[in-house]
Amino acid sequence: MRAIVVSEPGGPEVLSWSEVPDPQPGPGEVLVDVRATAVNRADLLQRQGHYPPPPGASEYLGLECSGVISALGAGVDGWAVGQQVCALLAGGGYAERVAVPVGQLLPVPDGVDLVDAAALPEVASTVWSNVVQVARLAAGETLLVHGGGSGIGTFAIQLGAALGATVVATARAAKHDRLRALGAAHLIDYREQDFVEEVRRVTSDAGADVILDIMGASYLGRNVAALAYDGRLVTIGMQGGRKGELDLGALLAKRGTVAATALRSRPLEQKSAIVRGVREQVWPLVEACRIRPVIDRRMPISEAADAHRLVESSDHVGKVLLTVD
Template sequence: MRAITVPKPGGPDALVWADVPDPEPGPGEVLVEVRASAVNRADLLQRQGLYPPPAGAPAYPGLECSGVVGAVGPGVTGWEVGQEVCALLSGGGYAERVAVPAGQLLPVPAGVDVVDAAALPEVACTVWSNVVRLAGLRAGETLLVHGGGSGIGTFAIQLGAALGATVLTTARAGKHDRLRELGAAYAIDYREQDFVAEVRRRTDGRGADVILDIMGASYLDRNVTALATGGRLVVIGMQGGRKAELDLGALLTKRATVAATALRSRPPEEKAEIVRGVWDEVWPLIEAGKIRPVVDHRLPMAEAATAHRMVEGDHVGKVLLTTR
């Protein structure tokens, strides 16, 4: 088969479309004939040599894919050759085929094109596991989503709105109309506005009940300030740095919680549990039309370098790489 390889870490041009050995599904695995994969920030870091795949994962980038079942390994039940699926991966999505643990497989939701389904697994699992399972977002609460124009952000806005929360988001001004269409009650221009002041203004001074943050260190102090009493801050990215000082006094006063999580490094059984929750709780919302994949561009897999430049630049939603 062919796959995107990284012979030497570097910029987007380090990505090479090359011939590689075919994968074989082992016990408990399913072979997926890939129709599309999606570009995630983790792929950019892996390309630069900063985020190697976990032990045992394929060396190629790609944390999610969609396609059809090509073969079923020993001990697998419930999946059939030819069935349209999408999958959460530890790596290997930038390829024509990938072997996936059966517990990380999802059916393509009714009403969603098989190519566009590649935009769903990573964001759905990340957002649901953090915003719903960990932070416990409830109807009537306020959710603040940083980076609203990203793949994570566009999904979190939709899921929060579908669950009955009031969603606030930060993004460049040019993206605000799109984000309001997805369900954001108010969009904050992080370049021109103080998001803490805007959150207080939009919540009558109470603050946000849940904050989903991709920035990390540079936003930590302001995020704690923006939390409501009993609020929950979940950090899932470090685009703004790794280390910052945390005011425990402010946290204690608000009886607030700060958590930080990663998805890729979790063991297969934990990923399978998350995938099952997404299948049970999120897939019905997609099939009901309350959440949809948000796709900025679709490019041939061989043009992965161009796709990485798009993700490093200005986009809304996901950039997909297709094998056909």
């Protein structure tokens, strides 16, 4: 088969579409012929040499895919060759074929195109596990989503709105109209506005009950300031750095909670449990058109380098997909 290979850590130019050995499904795995994958920021970090795959995972980029099952490993029940699926991966999506643990498979939701389904597994699993499982977002609460125009952000806006929360999102002003159409009640231009002041203004000084943060260190203090009493801050990214100063007095005064999670490195049983939760609680919302995959564009997988440049620029809204013929 062919896959995107990283010749050495570096910029997008190190990516090449090359022949590599075919994967084989082991016990409890299925082989999927890939129709599409999606570009995630973790892929950019891995390309740069900063985010190696966990032990035993494919060395190739790609944390999700959609496609058709072409073979079943030993002990696999409930799935069939020829079935259309999408999958959460620890790696290997930038390829013509990938072996997937059966617990990380999802059926393509009714009403969703097979290629577009590649935009769902990673964001659905990340957002649901953090906003619902960890932060326990409830109807009537306020959810602040940082990076509202990203794949994570566009999904979080929709899920928050579907759960009955008031969603506030930070994003470039040029993206506001599209995010408002997804369900964001209030938009903040992080380049021109202080998000703490704006959150206080739109909540009548109450603050955000849940904050989904991709920035990390650079936003830590301001996120605590923006929290409501009994608020929950969940950090899932470090685009603003790894180390920040936390005022424990301010957090204590808010009776606040700070959590940080990663998905890729979780044990198989934890990822399988998250995927089951997504299928049970999120897929019905997708099939009812209350949540839809947000696709900025589709690009041939041979143009992966240009796709990486686009995601690095942050000029996209939603997911950038790589299609495989």
